[in-house]
Amino acid sequence: MLALDIRNLNKKYPHFQIKDVSFQLEKGYIMGFIGANGAGKTTTIKSILNMVQVDSGEIYILGKNIADHEIELKQEIGCAFGDIDFYTRSKIKTLTDITKKFYKNWNDETYYNYLKRFKLDENKKIAELSRGMKVKYSLALALSHGAKLLILDEPTSGLDPVSRDDLLDIFQELIIGGEISILFSTHITSDLERCADYITFIEHGQIIASSEKNELKESYRLLSGSEAQLNEVREHLISYKINSFGFTGLIHAKDIDPSSSLRATTPSLDEIMIYFAKKEDVYV
Amino acid sequence: MxxxxxxxxxxxxxxxxxxxxxxxxxxxxxxxxxxxxxxxxxxxxxxxxxxxxxxxxxxxxxxxxxxxxxxxxxxxxxFSPDEMLRIRNETVLKQMESDTAYYKSFGLTLDEVIGLLNKIY
Structure with a gap:
């Protein structure tokens, strides 16, 4: 069963658009949503939550169309946007009391466990929290009403390495039963190397790839060789860099000539992102 | 484990x-x-x-x-001892395949490889 099924989303703004965005997340798994700043991650996430009105496209959550079942489905979704910039002069306690009224399955015990785990003090005002603390607080809210699908926009940014590690542990604990699914956007790819099952990569409002993590990495190769060898492959390369040792470039694994003697390695997620970003620069 | x-x-x-x-x-x-x-x-x-x-x-x-x-x-x-041996050999062969590609990239002959192996084994 699919936890999330996004089909052909389109949304046009004066200077930016997301185009034909489609991807699926199977129930019980973690998907990382990556892309450079401004690639369309947040717009896509907000469209899923119906916080942005899309021009066209369909979104199914746990098998139901969100356009028809929005209120019901939102009980099943936990979302966090990293920052909280409303009611900043209220105490955590006050804001929680307001939030929990909206959720049928709110669980105080779970909530207080997270407060304790995140070392959050209920009596602090939102304005007094550091960025990392705000992230943790918004996560505590997202995780305390029995959500089946978590949609988190950059949950790890602003967190120190220890807190990030703890958060990834929480993600893995949550999916252990196979019932909860997580979609989270990030540009800290080491988080994904560790716990993501699937990766969706967006660039300039379009999905470049969406597949199992290792498959995605294996579908590209990082080639290196001398400048003379560059000519053999230049037209197939997504982009390349030249230095005094020769060149390094990213290529689709299917475009590699099997008889080629060039050194080929599997790129990291960072490298894939960097070379795709570089490709765009060429056209500018 | x-x-x-x-x-x-x-x-x-x-x-x-x-x-x-x-x-x-x-x-x-x-x-x-x-x-x-x-x-x-x-x-x-x-x-x-x-x-x-x-x-x-x-x-x-x-x-x-x-x-x-x-x-x-x-x-x-x-598994029986025979099966164990077969699976073990298959596993070792897989490793040898990739090692062999490495030796070949230097143009070593089989005899040369064995000679070198003898030195370190």
């Missing part, structure tokens, strides 16, 4: 898992009937993704090293 994962290695993590566990089975360190941890539990404890563990377990099953009993879990298979 002892597993060490390197995130900096060129080898995919599922392969690291497969190689380390299969070696332990073939050396008899994990006896037949030993129950492997559930996939999602192992993923959490090893700090790797669920699919990574799934792939490693599937690979072990394909090699005949473990059996999956639906609803119960994955168990180290029982």
């Amino acid at each position: 002892i597993v060490t994962i390197s995130n900096t290695s060129e080898k995919p993590i599922y392969q690291q898992l497969y190689e380390q566990i299969s070696a332990q089975i073939l050396k008899g360190e994990l006896e037949s009937g030993y129950c492997l941890p559930p996939i999602r539990q192992a993923a959490l404890e090893l700090h790797v993704s669920v699919i990574t563990v799934k792939k490693a377990w599937e690979e072990l099953e394909r090699s005949g090293l473990i059996n999956t009993v639906t609803g119960k879990g994955c168990f180290v298979a029982e």
Whole structure:
């Protein structure tokens, strides 16, 4: 069963658009949503939550169309946007009391466990929290009403390495039963190397790839060789860099000539992102 | 069962898992009937993704090293000494294949390789 099924989303703004965005997340798994700043991650996430009105496209959550079942489905979704910039002069306690009224399955015990785990003090005002603390607080809210699908926009940014590690542990604990699914956007790819099952990569409002993590990495190769060898492959390369040792470039694994003697390695997620970003620069 | 994962290695993590566990089975360190941890539990404890563990377990099953009993879990298979030898040789051959490609890239002949092996073995 699919936890999330996004089909052909389109949304046009004066200077930016997301185009034909489609991807699926199977129930019980973690998907990382990556892309450079401004690639369309947040717009896509907000469209899923119906916080942005899309021009066209369909979104199914746990098998139901969100356009028809929005209120019901939102009980099943936990979302966090990293920052909280409303009611900043209220105490955590006050804001929680307001939030929990909206959720049928709110669980105080779970909530207080997270407060304790995140070392959050209920009596602090939102304005007094550091960025990392705000992230943790918004996560505590997202995780305390029995959500089946978590949609988190950059949950790890602003967190120190220890807190990030703890958060990834929480993600893995949550999916252990196979019932909860997580979609989270990030540009800290080491988080994904560790716990993501699937990766969706967006660039300039379009999905470049969406597949199992290792498959995605294996579908590209990082080639290196001398400048003379560059000519053999230049037209197939997504982009390349030249230095005094020769060149390094990213290529689709299917475009590699099997008889080629060039050194080929599997790129990291960072490298894939960097070379795709570089490709765009060429056209500018 | 002892597993060490390197995130900096060129080898995919599922392969690291497969190689380390299969070696332990073939050396008899994990006896037949030993129950492997559930996939999602192992993923959490090893700090790797669920699919990574799934792939490693599937690979072990394909090699005949473990059996999956639906609803119960994955168990180290029982094999005769002959089968053990066959699987061991297959595993070693796989490694030798990639090593051989490396030797060939330097243009070594088989005799030269054996000569060098004799020195260090």
